[in-house]
Amino acid sequence: MGEHLEDEEVGSTAAGDLKLTVLSQATGYALRRAQMWSFRDLKARFKPHDISPAQYAVLDVVAENPGLAQARVAEALSIERARLVLMLDRLEERQLLVRVRSTSDRRTHELHLTDKGRELLAQLYKLWEEHERKIEELIGRDGQAALLKLLAPMQ
Amino acid sequence: MGEHLEDEEVGSTAAGDLKLTVLSQATGYALRRAQMWSFRDLKARFKPHDISPAQYAVLDVVAENPGLAQARVAEALSIERARLVLMLDRLEERQLLVRVRSTSDRRTHELHLTDKGRELLAQLYKLWEEHERKIEELIGRDGQAALLKLLAPMQ
DNA sequence: TATTGTTATACTCTATAACTATA
DNA sequence: TATAGTTATAGAGTATAACAATA
Numbered sequence: 001m002g003e004h005l006e007d008e009e010v011g012s013t014a015a016g017d018l019k020l021t022v023l024s025q026a027t028g029y030a031l032r033r034a035q036m037w038s039f040r041d042l043k044a045r046f047k048p049h050d051i052s053p054a055q056y057a058v059l060d061v062v063a064e065n066p067g068l069a070q071a072r073v074a075e076a077l078s079i080e081r082a083r084l085v086l087m088l089d090r091l092e093e094r095q096l097l098v099r100v101r102s103t104s105d106r107r108t109h110e111l112h113l114t115d116k117g118r119e120l121l122a123q124l125y126k127l128w129e130e131h132e133r134k135i136e137e138l139i140g141r142d143g144q145a146a147l148l149k150l151l152a153p154m155q
Numbered sequence: 156m157g158e159h160l161e162d163e164e165v166g167s168t169a170a171g172d173l174k175l176t177v178l179s180q181a182t183g184y185a186l187r188r189a190q191m192w193s194f195r196d197l198k199a200r201f202k203p204h205d206i207s208p209a210q211y212a213v214l215d216v217v218a219e220n221p222g223l224a225q226a227r228v229a230e231a232l233s234i235e236r237a238r239l240v241l242m243l244d245r246l247e248e249r250q251l252l253v254r255v256r257s258t259s260d261r262r263t264h265e266l267h268l269t270d271k272g273r274e275l276l277a278q279l280y281k282l283w284e285e286h287e288r289k290i291e292e293l294i295g296r297d298g299q300a301a302l303l304k305l306l307a308p309m310q
Numbered sequence: 311t312a313t314t315g316t317t318a319t320a321c322t323c324t325a326t327a328a329c330t331a332t333a
Numbered sequence: 334t335a336t337a338g339t340t341a342t343a344g345a346g347t348a349t350a351a352c353a354a355t356a
Contacts, residue, residue: 018231019219023212026283027290027299028193032208034309035190036233038183052345053187057178064174071314076173078191080347085316099315107314107355128181135182138308144182150302153293154189207322226337235324240339254338262332262337 041134045127049120054079056128058087059121062097062111069108070099096120196289200282204275209234211283213242214276217252217266224263225254251275 023029042053051059057077062068070088074081088111091097096117099109113121136144178184197208206214212232217223225243229236243266246252251272254264268276291299 018216018223018227020216020231021219022215022280022283025287025303027287027302028190028197028208029212030303030306030310031186031190031193033233034306035183035186037309038186042183053183054346057184060177061173061175064176068173069314072173076175078188080349081315082317082349083346105314105356109315125177128177132180132182135309139305143305146301147182147305148180148185150294150298150305151185151189154192154290155185209323224337235326236338237326237340238323241322260333260337264338 038131038135042128042131045131046124049124051120051124055087055091056121056124058084058091059096059113059117059124063113063118063121066112067100067110069102069105069110071108073111091117193286193290197283197286200286201279204279206275206279210242210246211276211279213239213246214251214268214272214279218268218273218276221267222255222265224257224260224265226263228266246272 039053042056046052046056054077058073058079061073061076065072070084071081073079074084079087088097088099092099095114097111097113099111102108102110132144139147194208197211201207201211209232213228213234216228216231220227225239226236228234229239234242243252243254247254250269252266252268254266257263257265287299294302
């Protein structure tokens, strides 16, 4: 990898013939645009199921860690626990998961997917794989692996 | 770069001893977390100036393209033009930029930074550079260049 | 005292739709 | 007709604070 970027067309972007010297070199801004692209793509794939990427993340964590308390889920996903309450209300209304009051610590709710939730998640998982394959098309399999490694220190 | 990830500790993360097999391999999710980290860092640096990363982007585009119409700015930054109106109200109130009705096309406003706006932007630019250097510390200069290249197809 | 789930509030952002003035 | 700027609204998401039940 070159140390400099002189070989790149820096200072102008696809957005017309605007000058964007600073922003086009901003890592954070590139991350934001890439993330927005990714979420828009995933959101479109999930749309028939009326599920957001954030809801998918919640369903997935609960599926992989049955009985988890709300505060743990919020922590793991960096969602405010106040926000998670509303998300879980939605998911519980749709009978995708249930809150079960814990007998060992009566402050907490153990979260479990319902059969319906597991069934939906299996379908969402396929769509997520399609999304990942789409990224692979764009930057290659090695690129995708490299990207995950590069992003790791920023998690 | 290896084709597989067997050498990586996949399936568990720093978040306690939770299983996160799927999410930890999701490129989109990694992008989201990295972007959130980046914006939180930049936001903290900008805090003394009460400027958000989004506002910084607007100031920067206008600075680099004086006289630009609102719709062009919205387009370039993928901000809804309805949203941009409110952002510009804020920035104009603070006398960081001005809207000037164009004489050639009286529908449009030409945007220009004020001296105060340019002065502030110069300070923000230094903070943005510190932010970029922070990323460089985390993933190295080559890593940063590689990251920008990897993200390019997703812009 | 501390934590869990909850309710509430303010602000930002996304996504639309509709209106007016201009072209 | 189409475009630019504006206003309005609904729904996410972020960031806090406070409260009751429980530890």
